[in-house]
Amino acid sequence: MIEVRDLVKKYGSHRAVDGVSFSVARGELFGLLGPNGAGKTTTIGVLSTLLRADGGQVRIGGHDVATAAKDVRRLIGVVPQEIALYTDLSAHDNLMFWGRLHGLGGAALTRRVGDLLAMADLADAARRKVETFSGGMQRRLNLVAGLIHEPEVLFLDEPTVGIDAQARTRILELIAQLGRQGLTVIYTTHYLEEAEQLCDRIGVIDRGRLVALGDKESLISQIGDADMIRLSLPAARHEAFRAASATWEGCTGVGERRGKLEVRTPDGGRLLPVIQDWLRANDLPLEQLEIERPNLETLYLNLTGRGLREDAS
């Protein structure tokens, strides 16, 4: 359904998107995971025909976004990160406007607006001005506004930013429901758990480059199935710890990040007592120790050296 090949978008000399390639099958829920400034929104901008690419090719439903933008627009719906609604109008008036914009009208539009308001649990608040809505309600309306013309492809650009956990859950349910209905979705986020929960496949983007691509399991397998034990020790004892770890069975390596030691092992449960014994023998207090199972965060850290919550810049 979507083919992206060597996509490049530059702002001056800065390459916001730098040779990104991926494809999305019809009905697939594809996640684009990366921190703020990684190039996710720019990628969506090009895919949705708002931005012109400086290189590469994008085809949606067989149409080239550069040469057949009008055909592409008929296929796509976009839910921007911002609440792209008229907050001084009611929810009903907003949807009516977006519907008319797409050439809908009459009873069909009225019916569609009613359906979408019901889908977003906003039927009771339909005549209220959007500015009186909670953040979650605004997000839901923002989402269904992108569905008014029944698109085949939906771009969701961080649709859960700035809302509480309960509202986020409701949004994610809504998106999952769309996925089940067979809608092709590209979902950008910097929330790891959202990508893990929703997406069939995930592309990890960093500084404009796609650094990993695949389903959740295949991505995690890229870093092996190693557990990570993190502990804090006085810096003066790091070398002694490294030396000792070389003799421990099951320890595959020791690294250091932000003043903490990171011990990789296939089975954290078995190595942990060994570490504790060494600490006692050396009369060292256990200040902080944690075991981390392999996940996308670990993958991202491995690939970029930074956390997902940190800005790409």
Place this chain on the structure above:
Amino acid sequence: MTRIWVFAQRDLRRMAADRRALVVNLALPLVLTAVMGLSFGGGVFGKKGLSAIPVAIVAEDVPEALKTRLLDGLEKSGFFAPVWADSLTADTMVRSGKVAAALVLPPDPLTAFFQADSLIIQVWRDPSSEIKAGIVEEIVGRGVLRVQAGEAAFRALWPEDYMTIGADSLGMGDLLEGNVADIWTRLRDPGQTAARERAADFLVRQFDHQVALQRALQGTAVGLAVSDKIPTGEDKQGESSLFDYFLPSFAVFFLMFAVAAGARDLHRERARRTLQRQLLGPGPAWPIVLGKWVASVVQGIVMLTVLLGAGALLFRVNLGPDPWTLPLVILLTCTAAAGFFLALALLVKREKVLDNLCTAVILISGMVGGNFMPVDNLPPWAAGAGHYVFNYWANLAFSRVIGDNGSLSSIATPMTVLACASVALLVVILTLFNARVKRGGWA
């Protein structure tokens, strides 16, 4: 066309829902203008000042020399622009509003005056020209009062002479001729009975002077009659008051703020990303900006119509000679204003910059365009600069229609300028918007 109206309708709904904007755009200008207008008393203003009250003079059988003197006197007074007219012409002129009033003397007024017949001077007023006609009435009334006072004094001092012109009124003369001894001798002389009687009569008459003076002031032979002439409505030339000037110029001034806010909305829509969402709709992009232009024009038309309508209802502002001239001025003013500020919005990248620029442009163009004071009162360089702002031409058209009751032909030049500016600005808007869409400048 449908798509344009979809965008325009959306903006109009939003404007109607914005109560604060309604107060700022409608109530505030009306209140402010009313305060200004009423503060100045709604009097005549500027070039159409006190020196130019048109008055028709009707005076038949008056010597030519006196006519000339009267005309010169009225003109030199600085208050009137008098014209001679016969009774019928004067009546037509008053009813059509060409003159504020007519001063009508009766046939052969000198004979009537000197022979003590009743002399009634008439003032025919144009009731729609209340202020100017009132000034004429007041000045003529004061003149008549002076004549009445002189007449009263004359009658008080020489009541018999006044009443019996040509009779012997000097009986005392015989008695009082000579020196004091002679007078005393005559008074004591028994043969001077007739002279004594005449002297006694004289004294009696002197005592009667006070009574006569009182009577004179109660009823005079020279009078003033004032009557209103019902306007015919044909070729009516309304009165130019200060309010007539202030209302449209303030309305245009506030229109600029309202339309500028509409133009700023383009940037707000971009920041809120509703603009980008619209760009993702099917069809070309230009109806988006054209819809915004249409909404601004409609908003401006409503605003000016309400303000001028309220001005007409509450303050008797003249709405022009016919039903189509003023609406056309309103329409072209709004199309030019909407085009101007949208073009400005498209030339600027950030809303903050546009905000400051709009404020500066409105104040400067308001100044040189004549929204705060008539352009004639500005220094030549400023008045010259005014020709390059649309509001100058709008103000000119409004002042000619509302102030001078000018018809469409009298505003051909400002209307042509506004129409050409509207078309040119529309082309600029569409070109700039499409260019920015193509280079992804709105994303």
